[in-house]
Amino acid sequence: MEETGKKKKVYTPQQATRKAESYCAYxxxxxxxxxxxxxxxxxxxxxxxxxxxxxxxxxxLNEERFATAYVHGKFRxxxxxxxxxxxxxxxxxxxxxxxxxxxxxxxAEEYTAKLIEILEKKNRLIRENDPFKRRNKLFxxxxxxxxxxxxxxxxxxxxxxxx
Numbered sequence: 001m002e003e004t005g006k007k008k009k010v011y012t013p014q015q016a017t018r019k020a021e022s023y024c025a026y027x028x029x030x031x032x033x034x035x036x037x038x039x040x041x042x043x044x045x046x047x048x049x050x051x052x053x054x055x056x057x058x059x060x061l062n063e064e065r066f067a068t069a070y071v072h073g074k075f076r077x078x079x080x081x082x083x084x085x086x087x088x089x090x091x092x093x094x095x096x097x098x099x100x101x102x103x104x105x106x107x108a109e110e111y112t113a114k115l116i117e118i119l120e121k122k123n124r125l126i127r128e129n130d131p132f133k134r135r136n137k138l139f140x141x142x143x144x145x146x147x148x149x150x151x152x153x154x155x156x157x158x159x160x161x162x163x
């Protein structure tokens with residue numbers, strides 16, 4: 001059977017290094033993303049690791065910088081909570097200490113304000129008259145967005161969501 005689609009181009013280590021520099025300069029990347037991309041380009045383990053080392057030395061690749069950018073982006077743009085952001089960083093194979101450092105950079109007041117904003121927006125869209133079911137729907141929605149149980153409960157209790 002024939003393969004469908006284009007045949008993957010295999011790069012030399014020098015070509016891959018230049019291409020990886022561009023790839024990392026375009027946007028912050030996790031080490032694992034770059035490593036996977038290098039393997040996709042047909043490189044072997046030793047070449048991949050030496051290119052990763054070079055990118056780190058030349059500051060094209062910085063895991064802490066990536067984690068911080070990821071946290072701020074997912075929080076501000078997508079409105080994700082810490083739980084969901086943490087899961088995303090774990091999937092990108094970022095180390096737990098770096099995840100903790102990046103999450104601690106979120107402003108607590110801004111974080112709570114974002115949760116309340118999300119709850120208010122969702123509250124306007126829910127067509128449920130039963131106050132208990134309405135509160136549960138809001139709670140489940142915020143939970144799905146990655147916010148912590150206790151914080152959601154406090155936000156629902158402290159703010160008037162016209163049940």
